Amino acid sequence: MAIDLVLRRDWNARAPRGDYTQLDSTKGVKVHYTGGRVDPGIVSDHAQCVAMVRSIQGYHMDGNGWIDIGYTYVTCPHRKVFEGRGLHHLPAANGPGLNAGHYAVLGLVGNAGLVQPTDGILHAILDAIQYVRDHGRAGKEIKGHRDGYATDCPGDPLYAWVKRGAPRPGNSGPTAPPFPGRLLKYPPVIQGEDVRTWQAQMSTRGWELDVDGAYGSASREVCLRFQRQQGQDDDGIVGPITWRLAWEAPIG
Structure with a gap:
């Protein structure tokens, strides 16, 4: 399936307040989550996804003082990929000194409400990753925001998926047996x-x-x-x- 790209004009993005820094190539992509509560209602209402992306842009520009939304792309449960800063533009979301190494792709999940990434979000993240590889000279790395930066982002469920190799939903692979329900630790034995x-x-x-x-x-x-x-x-x-x-x- 080709990427379902929502261009900036389609989500009524504000114009950036300055010029982007050119980004010729990257080692790959850093995956992010919102870090706050995400209303589970976005799964059935795409208009809420659009409103959320606009809200994130507003926070980044008016709260953080950035020139634009900090992410390269934003993905939602409907397997749509919102254009953020876009190709060959330095993101702002990876952390000081880390933005030139990777593009930044956000999945609309948080630490409350919608916590588990849906198949649509995972597919959209992978669609965005393939797009920046094909058109943005991105390397093969897929990492979490927490890799190299002190943060909980992209949350445990999304990060565990990244660490499993970011498989496409539906791809067969080894599955862990149910967690036994107690922590295995020492001491004592x-x-x-x-x-x-x-x-x-x-x-x-x-x-x-x-x-x-x-x-x-x-x-x-x-x-x-x-x-x-x-x-x-x-x-x-x-x-x-x-x-x-x-x-x-x-x-x-």
Whole structure:
């Protein structure tokens, strides 16, 4: 499916207050979320998506003092891609010193209300990524805003998808078993079949550890190293995200 691009004139964007800085090429894309509450009603009402994009532009220009909306593109649940700053223009959303490295693509999900990215949003993000690769000299990297910058953005659900390799919805792949419901951490030593299941999966991934059902110092060390490899907070605790990544993150 070709990109469903909503041009600036179509969402009544304000004109930028100055000239953009030229961006010849990037290493790839940084994925973002709004960081606030997103009304779940946008899933069934595209007019709310348009209003939200205009609100974000207003906040960036009037609140942050930027010349325009900070994102290269914004994506919504209806698989539409709103033109922000557009191709070959330096974004403002990645953080000081980081904007020249990646284009910035926002998915309209937040930390409350609509938290889980819909298939339409994920498809639209990937449509935008392919577009900047084809027309904006973007490299292959797909990273979260939190990669290299101290922020919760793009939120745990969207970031976990990024760390799984940003697959197209509907693509088959390994799926993690349900999270056991308790955090696996040390000290003290925690024992159980949930520990054994996680250890066995980590062993399958190539990590050296005993599959003994006891989460002790050795398991914690493997967890720490795995979390660092995946760009997660390295707390040595197997929580829902670390558990899911053990099965769903690409190997290698």
